[in-house]
Amino acid sequence: MTNYQPDRLDRIEATLERVSQQLDNQVAVNAELRQSTQQLQQTTATLTDTVNVLVSSTASLVQTVTSLAGVVTQHQENIQEMQSEIRGLQSENRRILDYLERGNQEG
Secondary structure, eight states, rough: OOOOHHHHHHHHHHHHHHHHHHHHHHHHHHHHHHHHHHHHHHHHHHHHHHHHHHHHHHHHHHHHHHHHHHHHHHHHHHHHHHHHHHHHHHHHHHHHHHHEEEEEHHH
């Protein structure tokens, strides 16, 4: 029994040494994970800020595009109105020209 006891103690000591080493390794891994988590949180915060800026910029662009669409619509209406006025002036000019040509033929 005396030979068996030291063998058993050696195995227990070896097991405790492995467990101690594994715990040390786990502590190191946990520290790395904490650091990685902090970096991810910082990155997430930065990305959130960037997304918020992009949302604001997009909203501003939507307002600008809407405003420009209104300006384009107004210009199109103005062009159509001018085209109508030009057609009216062309018709009036044609009537005046016809009147003048008839007057020259009679005289």
